[in-house]
Structures are given as structure tokens and as C-alpha cells.
Amino acid sequence: MGMTITEKILAKSADKESVKPGDNIWLNVDVLMTHDVCGPPTIGIWKNEFGKNAKVWDKEKLVIFPDHYIFTANKHANRNIDILRDFAEEYKIDNYYDVGTERYKGVCHLALAEEGYNIPGTVLIGTDSHTCTSGAFGMFSTGVGNTDAAFILGTGKIWEKVPETIKFTFSGKLPEYITAKDMILQILGDITTDGATYRAMEFDGEAVFELSMNERMTLCNMAIEGGGMSGIIPVDEVTEKYLAERTNKSFDKFYSDADAKYHSEYVYNAEDLVPVVAKPHSPDNKATVREVEGTPITKAYIGSCTGGKIADFQFAAKILFGKKVAVTTFIVPASTEVAKQLSTEMYKGQSLQEIFENAGAVIAKSSCAACLGGPDDTIGRTVGKDVTISTTNRNFPGRMGSKEAEVYLASPLTVAASAIKGVITDPRDVM
Amino acid sequence: MESIIVGKAFVLGDNIDTDQIIPAEHLVYSMDDENEAKMYGKFALSSVPSEQSGLPNGNIPFVEDDEFKSEYKIIIGGSNYGCGSSREHAPYALMKAGAEVIVAESYARIFYRNSVDGGFVIPYESQSKLNDKIKTGDELKIDIENNTISNLTSGVTFELNPLGDVLPIVSAGGLFEYARKTGMIE
Ligand code: SF4
Numbered sequence: 001m002g003m004t005i006t007e008k009i010l011a012k013s014a015d016k017e018s019v020k021p022g023d024n025i026w027l028n029v030d031v032l033m034t035h036d037v038c039g040p041p042t043i044g045i046w047k048n049e050f051g052k053n054a055k056v057w058d059k060e061k062l063v064i065f066p067d068h069y070i071f072t073a074n075k076h077a078n079r080n081i082d083i084l085r086d087f088a089e090e091y092k093i094d095n096y097y098d099v100g101t102e103r104y105k106g107v108c109h110l111a112l113a114e115e116g117y118n119i120p121g122t123v124l125i126g127t128d129s130h131t132c133t134s135g136a137f138g139m140f141s142t143g144v145g146n147t148d149a150a151f152i153l154g155t156g157k158i159w160e161k162v163p164e165t166i167k168f169t170f171s172g173k174l175p176e177y178i179t180a181k182d183m184i185l186q187i188l189g190d191i192t193t194d195g196a197t198y199r200a201m202e203f204d205g206e207a208v209f210e211l212s213m214n215e216r217m218t219l220c221n222m223a224i225e226g227g228g229m230s231g232i233i234p235v236d237e238v239t240e241k242y243l244a245e246r247t248n249k250s251f252d253k254f255y256s257d258a259d260a261k262y263h264s265e266y267v268y269n270a271e272d273l274v275p276v277v278a279k280p281h282s283p284d285n286k287a288t289v290r291e292v293e294g295t296p297i298t299k300a301y302i303g304s305c306t307g308g309k310i311a312d313f314q315f316a317a318k319i320l321f322g323k324k325v326a327v328t329t330f331i332v333p334a335s336t337e338v339a340k341q342l343s344t345e346m347y348k349g350q351s352l353q354e355i356f357e358n359a360g361a362v363i364a365k366s367s368c369a370a371c372l373g374g375p376d377d378t379i380g381r382t383v384g385k386d387v388t389i390s391t392t393n394r395n396f397p398g399r400m401g402s403k404e405a406e407v408y409l410a411s412p413l414t415v416a417a418s419a420i421k422g423v424i425t426d427p428r429d430v431m
Numbered sequence: 432m433e434s435i436i437v438g439k440a441f442v443l444g445d446n447i448d449t450d451q452i453i454p455a456e457h458l459v460y461s462m463d464d465e466n467e468a469k470m471y472g473k474f475a476l477s478s479v480p481s482e483q484s485g486l487p488n489g490n491i492p493f494v495e496d497d498e499f500k501s502e503y504k505i506i507i508g509g510s511n512y513g514c515g516s517s518r519e520h521a522p523y524a525l526m527k528a529g530a531e532v533i534v535a536e537s538y539a540r541i542f543y544r545n546s547v548d549g550g551f552v553i554p555y556e557s558q559s560k561l562n563d564k565i566k567t568g569d570e571l572k573i574d575i576e577n578n579t580i581s582n583l584t585s586g587v588t589f590e591l592n593p594l595g596d597v598l599p600i601v602s603a604g605g606l607f608e609y610a611r612k613t614g615m616i617e
Pocket of ligand 1: 107
């Protein structure tokens with residue numbers, strides 16, 4: 001019987017001819033990624049368990065990006081970065097991207113792509129649930145906790161249960177007012193937050209392969225919001241072009257067999273999609289923008305691994321060009337590379353940076369910032385009964401700071417349109 | 432691992448996510464330093480909206496103000512328990528607060544793995560919805576050999592799904608203990 005792309009990658013990683021859903025297998029991990037929140041406890045467990053002579057299984061394969069709590073006076077948060085720095089120095093970890101240096105990158109999932117760690121056909125495990133983002137590169141990637149990561153750090157291995165796959169096909173061409181964020185929010189509305197638990201989500205169809213790598217990452221990024229173990233898009237010319245600019249590593253391309261077995265399949269016509277939001281307090285609480293338009297907001301937020309990539313800011317700039325924001329609007333480039341691109345990417349003769357400054361938006365430094373609330377002094381954090389519209393990925397109670405706040409998740413087009421009106425607004429009305 | 436666990440129930444709704452279990456702002460405490468680590472117990476389940484905390488009545492804190500431990504040993508959840516982030520601090524915080532077992536209809540994958548691999552709490556799946564049949568404060572008995580949960584307050588017993596593939600890891604007390612026992616690591 002045929003195998004899916006995910007089954008093929010997992011079989012290769014486990015040194016097996018074939019695997020099937022439900023098999024418990026041990027994988028050889030190609031890259032382990034961690035950050036400032038989960039890195040220190042991972043290192044702590046690894047030291048405790050492997051003792052004084054603990055050895056990193058393969059230094060080349062360990063990548064550390066401080067990104068979560070960076071620009072804060074919180075002493076515990078800063079201590080976490082000190083722990084990473086000391087560890088990187090003591091164990092000579094070359095792939096450590098320290099804060100306050102030229103190497104600082106910002107949000108790990110985008111940084112992995114930019115720095116050429118996303119290699120098709122490989123297995124990447126990260127101590128962060130959005131590690132599934134890397135699946136956009138035709139690879140298996142998933143998030144784990146500190147104990148699993150500490151085990152990998154010492155052995156290079158992890159057990160996994162081979163997931164069943166759900167296939168999502170988008171046929172046709174996407175309208176200009178629809179982004180990958182609308183596609184994934186639509187899916188989440190349909191499958192709910194546990195519709196893909198312990199399953200892989202495979203994306204296919206003309207509209208998916210029309211997407212840029214940035215947009216493909218947005219699609220895979222929120223697989224976890226459906227409970228998905230991973231999201232995946234096979235390699236095509238768009239992937240190869242992106243990779244050619246970032247890495248000279250060779251790679252294997254895997255594709256699902258025509259007779260591969262899927263748990264279920266969903267088919268969408270891209271032309272029929274409309275702008276959508278996730279209402280408070282769950283990413284699957286879908287409504288069309290039309291259904292909630294006019295809802296007053298107090299803040300707008302464009303940032304995070306989901307919605308702070310250059311493609312997201314290009315979308316936002318189209319709407320913010322020549323306009324003023326009506327509510328406090330935060331622009332948080334996910335990575336330092338994106339931050340630089342803001343001043344080099346142009347739209348109608350102005351740089352994105354100029355467009356956002358002229359619109360009156362606040363441009364913050366690259367990090368996770370208020371995507372996950374963070375310490376009290378985090379920029380963009382919700383306070384009191386804020387109503388925020390955001391390009392981030394989660395709107396659980398308290399996720400962006402205040403427990404009483406309400407967060408609407410939306411595409412960068414919808415967030416920008418709402419920012420200039422001060423109420424939730426359909427991007428079609430201002431484009 | 433004890434085969435019988437007796438304790439009071441703390442009942443929650445569906446989709447309890449990791450931000451509700453341990454809000455992100457608290458993830459900065461050291462897990463190695465006991466004085467700091469106990470803060471995880473203090474803030475366990477602190478972001479559950481009050482009316483949802485301790486069902487069916489709600490407005491019951493899992494951990495009282497000024498305390499670091501909870502009086503509830505067994506958490507009864509609904510579907511998709513532990514969705515959200517990969518933070519292992521979530522099952523860890525529940526353990527620090529004194530919880531030993533969770534019984535929910537279903538779990539988010541990472542939370543489930545973390546509970547098992549870290550040896551923090553035992554994540555049991557119930558065969559039917561229980562969070563509308565058990566009340567916060569009910570005295571419960573979990574029988575791990577027979578995979579049952581008995582409500583000593585109401586006298587009703589329910590079946591639980593066997594722990595299956597993860598039983599050896601749960602019994603060993605976590606992934607590292609399991610790997611040592613089976614000779615994978617020294
Ligand atoms: S930007 Fe948000 S979702 Fe992405 S890694 Fe940071 S905290 Fe997590």
C-alpha cells in the first residue's frame with residue numbers, strides 16, 4: 001500500500017522500509033531547536049539525567065534561538081538567557097544566536113527557515129508547539145516538551161507514534177483579499193481545535209502551491225491549533241528557490257503516493273473563500289469578517305511567527321499606505337531580517353517602514369513580544385478589557401496578557417483594515 | 432507507582448489550554464530551585480476563568496491564595512485537555528500543586544506526552560464525558576490495575592481507557608527511568 005509524505009519521512013528517519021499509522025517508532029532527529037523559555041529547563045533535565053559527563057549528541061544539530069522574553073527588565077527572564085549563553089559557551093554550540101549581538105535573529109520558527117535549517121525530508125524537533133511551521137519545507141517537524149528534548153539532547157532520539165494524515169486541498173486561485181491566515185482559520189473552524197489531534201495535516205492543491213514560502217509557513221504554523229502533530233507541504237520550485245538562497249545542503253524530496261491512505265480529506269475552492277476571524281477565546285471560533293464587522297477594537301497587532309513575516313507586512317502596507325491608524329497598532333517584525341526588510345521593501349515608492357510610521361503605528365523590536373503575553377513590561381501586551389485584533393495564532397483567555405481581554409485572530413489584511421477604522425473591518429471595503 | 436489513588440476531584444470544562452494551566456508570565460521560575468519551583472504549584476490553573484474553575488458551581492480556586500499546594504489530587508477535564516503550547520511547565524505545575532491523575536475525554540498530544548515522559552501526572556482517558564457527572568470536591572478512587580474511576584461520594588464507577596503503549600513509561604516513572612530500565616541509556 002502507498003505511503004503519505006509524512007510516513008515516508010518517518011520511515012527513513014527510523015531506518016525502516018515502511019511504517020503505518022499507529023506504529024510506535026524511534027526517530028533519529030536531524031535538528032533539535034530550543035529557545036529561552038524551554039531551553040534552560042531542558043538543559044537542567046539533561047544535566048540531571050546524564051550526570052556530570054553529559055554530552056550533547058551532536059553539536060551541529062542543536063540550534064538555540066532566544067526569542068520569547070527578550071526586551072524586558074524581568075530578572076528571571078534575563079537569567080534564562082544567561083543560562084543559554086553560558087551553556088553555549090561551555091559546550092561550544094555554534095548555532096546559538098545571542099541577544100545583543102549581530103547574530104540575534106528573533107522568533108525561532110522564522111529564524112530556522114532564514115538560516116537554512118529547514119531541509120526537506122528531514123526530522124526537526126523543537127521545544128515549541130509551533131515547530132510544525134517548518135513542515136512548509138516538505139519535512140517532518142513537531143513540538144515537544146523539555147523532557148523529550150533533554151532525551152534528544154543526550155541521545156538524538158525520540159519516540160513517536162506514526163500519525164494518520166488529513167489532507168486539505170485548495171483548488172483554484174486565491175482572491176487578492178485572501179491570505180494563508182484565512183485558509184487556516186477556515187480549516188480550524190471546520191475541524192475544531194482537536195480535529196487533527198495526533199494527526200498530520202497535509203496541504204495540497206493549486207492555491208497552496210501558488211503561495212510564497214512565508215505564506216506556506218503560516219498555513220503549517222497553525223496546524224497545532226487544530227491539535228495537529230505536524231503540517232506539511234511537499235517541495236516544489238518555490239521551495240527550491242528559497243532553499244537555494246539559504247543553504248547548499250542536498251536533500252531528499254518525498255511525495256505522497258497516489259494510493260496513500262488518509263484519515264479524511266477536505267476540499268476547498270479558493271475562489272469561494274472569504275475573510276474570516278477567530279473570535280475570542282479559541283482559534284476555531286470562526287466567523288466571517290462580515291458577521292463581526294463594526295465590533296469596536298482598542299488595539300491592533302501585526303507580529304509573531306504566524307503574522308510577522310515580510311509577506312504579512314506587505315499585505316498590511318497595501319492597506320495602511322497613505323492612511324492613519326485609529327487605534328494603537330503594533331508592528332512586530334518576527335525576525336531581525338524582516339526588520340531590515342521593512343526599510344528595503346517598497347510599495348508605491350515608499351518603504352514599508354515609512355508607510356507604517358506615517359500611519360502612526362508603533363514599530364517594535366523583533367521577538368515574540370505580546371504574542372504570548374510575556375512579562376508585564378512586554379510591548380503590545382493586552383491590559384484590562386482590551387479588545388485586540390491580531391495576526392497571531394492563539395486567543396485563549398489571557399494568552400496576550402490580560403485575562404479579561406478579548407482577542408480576535410485575523411489576516412494581516414483584516415487587521416490593517418480594522419486598525420484604520422477602529423472597528424473590525426472587511427479588507428474588501430478598503431482595498 | 433501506586434495502583435490505587437484516592438483524592439478529591441477538581442472539575443473543569445473542555446479545551447483547557449496550557450495558558451490557563453500555567454500563564455506564560457510565570458514560565459520564568461527555575462524548576463531546579465525548590466523555592467522558585469513551588470511557584471508553579473501556586474499558579475497552577477490560575478488563568479481558568481473563575482466561573483469555569485471548579486465545576487459545576489465555579490469560582491473555586493484550584494490553589495487557595497497564599498498556598499502552594501491544592502487540596503485536589505484528581506483533575507476531571509473534558510475534551511482536548513492541555514491544548515496550546517508545548518510548555519512542560521503545564522503538567523509540571525499540576526504536579527507541584529499536588530495533582531496526581533487527570534481524567535479527560537481526550538488530550539492535546541504534547542501535553543499528553545509531557546505528562547507521561549516527565550512522569551508528572553497520569554493522563555487517563557475516560558470512555559465517556561465525566562465532567563458533568565462528577566462534582567468538584569467529590570471523593571474519588573482511581574484503580575490503575577483495573578482502569579476504573581469510582582466516585583466514592585455518589586457510589587458510581589466508570590471505566591477508563593487502559594494506558595496502553597505508554598503504560599511502561601508511566602510505570603517506570605518517566606522516559607528517562609524507562610530508558611534506563613530497558614538499557615537504552617546508562
Ligand atoms: S511568536 Fe508566538 S507563537 Fe510564535 S514562537 Fe513566539 S510565542 Fe510562540
